[in-house]
Amino acid sequence: MRPELLKGHLDGLLLAVLEPHPLHGYAVIDAVRSASTGAFDLPTGTVYPALHRLERAGLIVSEDEVVGGRRRRMYRLTAAGVAALSQQRTIWHQFATAVDAVLGRTPWPATP
Amino acid sequence: MRPELLKGHLDGLLLAVLEPHPLHGYAVIDAVRSASTGAFDLPTGTVYPALHRLERAGLIVSEDEVVGGRRRRMYRLTAAGVAALSQQRTIWHQFATAVDAVLGRTPWPATP
DNA sequence: TCACAATACTTTGCAACGCTACATATAAGC
DNA sequence: GCTTATATGTAGCGTTGCAAAGTATTGTGA
Secondary structure, three states: OOHHHHOOOHHHHHHHHHOOOOEEHHHHHHHHHHHOOOOOOOOHHHHHHHHHHHHHOOOEEEEEEEEOOEEEEEEEEOHHHHHHHHHHHHHHHHHHHHHHHHHOOOOOOOOO | OOHHHHOOOHHHHHHHHHOOOOEEHHHHHHHHHHHOOOOOOOOHHHHHHHHHHHHHOOOEEEEEEEEOOEEEEEEEEOHHHHHHHHHHHHHHHHHHHHHHHHHOOOOOOOOO
């Protein structure tokens, strides 16, 4: 999967996996990979800066905790994050519908 | 619609509207807008460089013509372009499916 | 006739963003 | 002791869509 495709869509994915319950960065990567059944295997250099960005934007907040001697930074959605996620879903739906319309909805090998 | 969302997806859209028959740049903009029912209103500064990129990549070829005293650069798909379009549709389908899976498929206002 | 809109193409420079690569540290398993 | 897994972080790069500005022609309306 070409990496640039994610541009602009990553934030929504991160917010979505944080929705049910808080997670730390490493677990976020696992959650996205698992939820996408392996399609998105995000590198740490993508996820950590993105989480920092979301925190600066006030959509998530973090709290350090130590589990098994290892430091973890747990992130959870703020109210603004919940709202942003809802909006992201709407935007994604509109976007996907529009792309589908232009591409002609024939993702299979060849359907003349 | 946030503009960066298109990143990585633009080429597919352009190839798709060029599939049925050749078009010139300005007509490509119209075709994308119309096919997306207004969702994508691409600026010229986006489309013309993208067409040049696709031509450099060998996916389309251009030919100058003059209609009503105005010069037009008509673009049409090459065989490589047709193949690339087919591949783009597959990739888009995989990508959209994966995003849908992570976002949880609830693009509506609120469905608890 | 003169101004303006529509058609048609081009280029410069920017900003955003995800990625690669690297660095650091602890715990567990062999 | 060494490797692997867990866990976080940063610097710098490359791609790419966009805003803004410019050029040129045709058609239209005052």
